[in-house]
Amino acid sequence: MNEVDITPVHPPYPSLWMGGYGWGPRGNNGAIARRLRAQCLVIWDNDVPKVLLRADLISVPRDVHQAIRGTLVAEGLVAHDDFLLLASHTHSGPLYGDTRPNPHVMMNLGQADVDAVNGTTWLITDAMVQLVRDTLEQARTGVTLAYAEGEAKIGFNRVSSSAAVLDTVPVLRLDTTGGDLFAVVFGAACHPVSRGKDDVFDGEYPAVAAALVEQAFGVPALFVQGACGDQEAHDPHAPATTDNLGAVLGQEVVNVLGGGAFSDVTGPVTAKLxxxxxxxxxxxTNPDARANLRAKYQLRRKVMGLGDPHRRHAELMVKLIDSGELxxxxxxxxxxxxxxxxxxxxxxxxxxxxxxxxxxxxxxxxxxxxxxxxxxxxxxxxxxxxxxxxxxxxxxxxxxxxxxxxxxxxxxxxxxxxxxxxxxxxxxxxxxxxxxxxxxxxxxxxxxxx
Incomplete structure (x- = not known):
């Protein structure tokens, strides 16, 4: 188990643009509430590593994911199916990548700023790849695993009041063969938007929860995000809410670790991607459908104002259709x-x-x-x-x-x-x-x- 700080600071990071919200520029000016981390946990199973890498990032675009996985596999460090990359989805972190979300469409960034975003992206990416290398070289500790679930009410379903609210808190504990707690992996399913749209870097409520667990037990705690596409953090969105929701989640993990009904988790571990x-x-793929779609986006180009993100999106769609790259x-x-x-x-x-x-x-x-x-x-x-x-x-x-x-x-x-x-x-x-x-x-x- 190992971790690295990936909080962008200028210099050396060329971009402090932030991800998570549209539709105009949003950047950090050096304020940091909680530092952003990447954490790596390697589970050795019959001398074969299963690698979990999680990071306080809004998301990982496809090209970056493929670059990370491809590098690790090409170096012979991990098999293709045995590497799992996870983002916390914090909305108070850096803009990561230049494809999806699209920095120009979402925030109207020009090419110089997009180039800077890429500079920050690859510095973070290099740090995460090196983190995996370093973790794989660490001395191994024999552990046993066990799983339990708690419950923390930190959000609501923003799409429909009649739809599901995911309150389950999964907890995976790793204990040394001597019986000491070694590390904790825990999760929740809730959008990390509790802080709101300000210009401060923050690992958000997951970082608050992880810190609470780490302080209570003196071991690393790794947060994993769930299926939270429609799960919104409780209002009001403000720094105090981040502290509160993180405390609620963290305390539940502490409670589960202190008295939860854990079931044994054993090997072998098999992975399939x-x-x-x-x-x-x-x-x-249909030429007539593309022509109809082009006409709709061409109309948006004509009627939307110059600063409208929908115009920027329409311009991109027309360009992709015309170039055959849709x-x-x-x-x-x-x-x-x-x-x-x-x-x-x-x-x-x-x-x-x-x-x-x-x-x-x-x-x-x-x-x-x-x-x-x-x-x-x-x-x-x-x-x-x-x-x-x-x-x-x-x-x-x-x-x-x-x-x-x-x-x-x-x-x-x-x-x-x-x-x-x-x-x-x-x-x-x-x-x-x-x-x-x-x-x-x-x-x-x-x-x-x-």
Whole structure:
């Protein structure tokens, strides 16, 4: 177990632009509430390393994820399926990467600032890769693992008051063979937006919770984010709320460690990483569909003001259509780690709570559903949310509104993440084959049942 500070400070970091909110520039000026960390935990199983790397970042874009995994695999440090990369999704951290979210569309950054963002991105990335190298070289400690769940009420469902609220707090404890606590991995499913949109770097409520656990037991504590695409931190969003929610979560982890009903977690550990393609509601492989889509975005270019993010998005979409580079689907990695007594299912992107609820209901045994795993380039909503469009939370998580499910919705995730259309859904209540929820659920259940 090892960690490194990844809080950007200028110099040497060229960019202090921050991620998490649109639609204008937001940057840090040196204020830091809590430093940002990357932490690495290596579980050696029959002399084979399983590597978990988590970081206080808003998200990891696909190209960065592939660069990190590719480097570690090429160096022979870890097998492709045995490396799991996780972001906490703090909204008080640096803008990371120049693709999705798109810095120009989301914050109107020019090329010089985007270049600076990339400079900071690769400094952080290099530090995380080196962290894995260093952790793999550490002396090994024999440990036993055990799992339990607590409950902490730190958020609500922002999409619908009748939808699920995920209050479960998964806790994985690692104890030395001598019986001493060695490390703790814990989780929650709640957007780290409790601080609000200011210009201060902060690991947010997960960092508060981790610090509380570390102070109580004197061991490292690693936070893992859940399927929180529709889970919002309690109001009001202010620094005091961050302290409060972090204390609630941290104290629950302390309570579970002090008296929870833990079940044994054993080896061997098997890992499997697959990838599915999520289609759009509009078939961007169809020339007529692309022409219709281009006409809609061309109209937005004409009617939107120069400073409007929707105009910037429309300009990008027209450019991609004209160059033949318009995406045809959203790739989604899905990662399973199976222990004796515990299965971890780590979903890429920003999955909504329905996936946690449905997967846990369909699985017989302890299942930990993680989000923001390996890469994050958009929201993955369930079919009910997708087909509701602007009728739920303005269509933000669905990706469409204004009665047009074929084009990116105003103010929705498809704008900031720079996609041409919302993900495919069924008009009826039952997800049909080839639609988003069905593809994701079938893939997940396939992994869980093999």
């Amino acid at each position: 697959i990838e599915v393609e999520l289609p759009f509601q509009v078939d961007t 995406p045809t689907s959203l790739p989604m990695p899905i990662h399973r780690w199976r222990f004796g007594g515990l299965t971890i299912l780590a979903l890429a992107h920003e999955p909504l709570s329905a996936y946690d609820v449905k997967l846990r209901a369909a699985f017989d045994g302890d299942l930990w559903v993680m989000g923001y795993a390996n890469e994050c380039e958009g929201y993955v909503a369930d079919n009910d949310t997708l087909r509701s469009g602007g009728n739920l939370h303005g269509g933000y998580e669905a990706g469409w509104n204004e009665n047009d499910p074929l084009v990116a919705g105003f103010g929705s995730w498809t704008i900031s993440y720079a996609w041409p259309s919302p993900l495919k859904f069924s008009a009826g209540a039952t997800p049909a084959a080839g639609t988003t929820e069905r593809i994701v659920m079938d893939a997940c259940l396939g992994l869980l049942n093999t």
